[in-house]
Amino acid sequence: MRPTVHDIAEKAGVSLATVDRVLNRRKGVRAETVLRVEQVIASLGYQRDLAAANLAKSRVYPLVxxxxxxxxxxxxxxxxxxxxxxRRSSVERTDxxxxxVPPFDEGALAGALDGLSVEGLAGVALVATESPAVRRSVARLADAGVPVVTLVSDLPSARRRHYVGIDNVAAGRTAASLLGRFLSHRPGKVAVLAGSMLVRDHVERRLGFDQxxxxxxxxxxxxxxxxxxxxxxxxxxxVGEMLDRERDVVGIYSLGAGNRGLISALMARGLNGKIEVVAHELTDHARQALADGVFAAVINQDAGHEVRSAIRVMKALADGVDLVDGxxxxRIDIFLRDNLP
Amino acid sequence: MRPTVHDIAEKAGVSLATVDRVLNRRKGVRAETVLRVEQVIASLGYQRDLAAANLAKSRVYPLVxxxxxxxxxxxxxxxxxxxxxxRRSSVERTDxxxxxVPPFDEGALAGALDGLSVEGLAGVALVATESPAVRRSVARLADAGVPVVTLVSDLPSARRRHYVGIDNVAAGRTAASLLGRFLSHRPGKVAVLAGSMLVRDHVERRLGFDQxxxxxxxxxxxxxxxxxxxxxxxxxxxVGEMLDRERDVVGIYSLGAGNRGLISALMARGLNGKIEVVAHELTDHARQALADGVFAAVINQDAGHEVRSAIRVMKALADGVDLVDGxxxxRIDIFLRDNLP
DNA sequence: CATTTTTTGATTTACGTACATCAGAAATCT
DNA sequence: AGATTTCTGATGTACGTAAATCAAAAAATG
Known part of the structure; x- marks a missing residue:
């Protein structure tokens, strides 16, 4: 049986009320007594029962x-x-x-973050755009004690507590590795299609690819x-202009979200299947392109997983509880025509 | 606010005790009353608060x-x-x-399952070996109301409630696709190294590969x-004998767990890097082989994920709660030298 | 109709924690 | 020393459900 607050009270020779004051960092306890109680807590290896605590508090986690x-x-x-x-909010006690916000727009993102009322907020998850204004907005939330989590695209060294997303450098390396092997030592040129070099995930993918x-x-x-x-x-x-201009393009790495345009450009020139393409994100178009042999491989990150992970992480950070790292x-999913789900 | 048992009692015009009897299928309630209460439960969209219920019951989930x-x-x-x-048992209320059991030994597996005392068991997860005896043992557990989950290797159409593992046909197809593309239309022979055709995962991988x-x-x-x-x-x-016997072996698919032996056989003949190898499971040896260029790709399933998933599934089945399917x-992880974690 | 059986209500305790209130004890100050 | 402030204990309620007990009501039985 795991120890309860009653066990602590008994062993420390104090009342339940005092234990509660120590546990919830309420004032009105002599430093000396706090110490004694904390020692007992440590010695018993007490861990609060989160379920019971949340029940008592009628806790909900307001998340953005x-x-x-x-x-x-x-x-x-x-x-x-x-x-x-x-849809799972009632069971998971989330709100x-x-x-x-408009994409690639630092001001809009920062504005949205600044507009959040910090009161009781249990966490914020954002797809980050790289900019000082956004960093400041994140810092403001962090100062107010709100756990901030970056999603898909990171903002390292900012005061975000966690990044939920794939290792984009590794994704770029993987793309290069696949493309290089599929082309097995055939000489030629390789094009890279990105969204913007303002978002970190694109920059990192390109970096890994080039490496x-x-x-x-x-x-x-x-x-x-x-x-x-x-x-x-x-x-x-x-992409069309590039294809018309360059000779000997044997491969394309599409690391952003322009897949529909890319496919059209290839089809229009009858180059589908002739150029090896590695793209990102298994959208409907990408899936179709894989099936048709227009794309050789698609690197994917599972949005459902990311959202669920973000929620778990924000709750854990709000509760000050350890994460199960693994x-x-x-993870980076790689899809070929033959393992489409 | 979500409705509670009190709301049900009030709206149905019965006492809390009766609601409790209906909810927990205890006897002592007239059929007519049961119906009325159940209608109110449905109309309110009541869902029991699992955390509170588990707290009240001091519930633990004994799992095997x-x-x-x-x-x-x-x-x-x-x-x-x-x-x-x-290690997370106290927090997750598991035991x-x-x-x-000896591998590839149907009798031993069936025996182990039959030896389980069914009393209060919340779930059993097993790495299945294909056999009538094992099916019978699974049926016995199912009859006793114990949710059974297969792990890594499935036992379809047996009375297991869920399979936790990758789609092995898709894995085999992926391996073939990778190997085929890496060898890009070079002619030659491809060898397949399996563990045993008695376990379903190996059979399925081979099937997908051949397809x-x-x-x-x-x-x-x-x-x-x-x-x-x-x-x-x-x-x-x-593998050594095969390599000495055959000419023009350009690829190997290792779909089982003999990687260490495979690597030795290749090294001993100086064939490392000359033959494209796709293997399964990212063990230490496989990781090293990838880094050294002995393996071209490794298909992996994450054991940690599988165990955590199995636990979630068994708990949900024991509680009669919906799963979050996604x-x-x-998922099938594909590792190349360049995306090793 | 009386008796037995079944159904229902009312009430209580419990799970482990949070939180509020009030009185009394101990420490600090004047 | 008395007054004030700071601690601490005792106690009770709450969260939503489970489960037990006992009495009362209703139904079924003879």
């Missing part, structure tokens, strides 16, 4: 998710996952608010990055 | 894991994951027993399966 709006399918999937989680390309696949020349702002039209146009590591 | 013993590194990892979970090989990579000839019983020495000897889907 901030996600970029727009046509980006992955973000829409993330939003759906948040709604999904919301989830979802905010959407491996340069080190292992010297037969391939990596062309300058195309920034399609994660919009289908822009991506189609830019459980919160978001 | 049955895992094959022996040198199989993956199974040892699984065992470690169970011990890890055990976990771990049994090990894709036959359909997409006709340039490659798949050699008859080598059964190494997941033992290093046997695997080394059998959360319990075990």
């Amino acid at each position: 998710f901030v996600v970029p709006e727009g046509e980006n399918s992955f973000m829409r999937g993330l939003e759906m996952a948040v709604h999904e989680a919301r 989830i608010k979802l905010l959407t 491996v390309m340069r080190a292992e696949f010297t037969n391939l020349e990596v062309l300058p990055v195309i920034e399609g702002r994660d919009e289908a039209e822009a991506a189609e146009r830019l 459980q919160e590591r978001i | 894991f049955v895992v094959p013993e022996g040198e199989n590194s993956f199974m040892r990892g699984l065992e470690m994951a169970v011990h890890e979970a055990r 976990i027993k771990l049994l090990t 894709v090989m036959r359909a997409e990579f006709t340039n490659l000839e798949v050699l008859p399966v080598i059964e190494g019983r997941d033992e290093a020495e046997a695997a080394e000897r059998l 959360q319990e889907r075990i």
Whole structure:
């Protein structure tokens, strides 16, 4: 049997009220007594029963998710996952608010964060855009004692408590490794399509991709990055121009969300299947492209997992409880035509 | 606010005791009254507060894991994951027993299951070996109302309630797809090293592998399966003989646990890096082989995830609660040299 | 109709914690 | 020393459910 507050009170020779005061850091206890009680707590290895505590407090966890709006399918999937989680709110004692902000817009993101009333907030999860204003907004929340978690794209060294998402450098390395091996020492050029170099995940993927390309696949020349702002039209146009301009393009790494445009550009030129493409995020279009042989591989992160993980992490941080690390590591999924779920 | 038993009692015009009797299927309530109360429960959308109920009952979940013993590194990892979970027992209200049985031994497994006292058992998770005796033992547990879950290797159509593990056909297909693309239309032979065709996961992986090989990579000839019983020495000897006998072996799919033996056989002949190898399970040896370029890819299932999932599933089944499906889907991890964690 | 059996209500205790109140003890100050 | 402030104890209520007891009411039985 695990020890209870009663056991502590008895062993420390104090009343239940005093134990409660110590446990919940309420004032009105002599330092000396606090120490004695804390020693007993440690010696008994007491851990509060969170379920009982939450019951007594009628605890709910008010959480906020901030996600970029727009046509980006992955973000829409993330939003759906948040709604999904919301349906479990009564069981999980959460109260989830979802905010959407214009993509790649530091001011809007910072503004949304600053607009949050900090009162009783148990956690904030945001898809981060790199900027000083956003860092300041995160710092404000942190100062107010609100656990902040970054989602999908990190903001390292900011005062976020945790990052929920894949290792994007590793994702880029994986993409390069797959592409390089699929092209097995055939010479040629490789193009990279990104959304924007303002979001960290894209920067990191590119970094990882370049690392491996340069080190292992010297037969391939990596062309300058195309920034399609994660919009289908822009991506189609830019990729089209590149394809018309360059000769010997044998591979493309699409590390952002412009997949629909990319597919159109390839199809329009009858290059589908002739160029090896590795893309990110298993959206409907990407899935179709895989099945059709337009994409060779898709690297994915599971939005449902990420949202559930973010919720677990925010609750744990709010409660000051340990995380099960392995459980919160978001993994890189690799899909080929033959392992589509 | 979600409705409580008090709300039900009030609205149904009965006492709390009667509500309790209905909710917990105790006798002593007229059929007519039961109906009325149940209607109110449905109309209010009442859901019992599991945390409060477990608190009142001082509920613990006695669980049993049955895992094959022996040198199989993956199974040892699984065992470690169970011990890890055990450390969280007090928080998760579990009481976990771990049994090990000789591998590939139907009788031993069935015996272990039959030896379990069913009293109050909240769930059993086993790594299944295909056999009528095992099916019977599973049926006995099911009859006694104990939720049974298969782990890693399934026993479909038996009375297990859930399977926790990867889709092994998809894994085999993935392996074939990777191997085929890495060898990009080079002609040659491909060998398959399995543990035993008595365990379903190995059978299914082979099936998926053959499907894709036959359909997409006709340039490659798949050699008859080598059964190494997941033992290093046997695997080394059998693979060695195969390598000495066959010419033009360009790829190997190791779908079982004989990786150490496989690596030795390749090294001894200086074939490391010359033959593309796709293997299963990211053990220490496999990791090293990946880093050294002996293995091209490793397909993995995360033992920690599987154990945690099995526990969640058994608890949910014992409580008659819905699962979050997406959360319990075990994913196929693909590791290349460049995305090793 | 009386008797037995079944059903129901009322009430209480428990689970482990949170939190509030009030009185009394101990320490600190004047 | 008396007054004030700071601690501490005792006690009770609450959270939502489980479970037990006993009495009363209703129904079924003879």
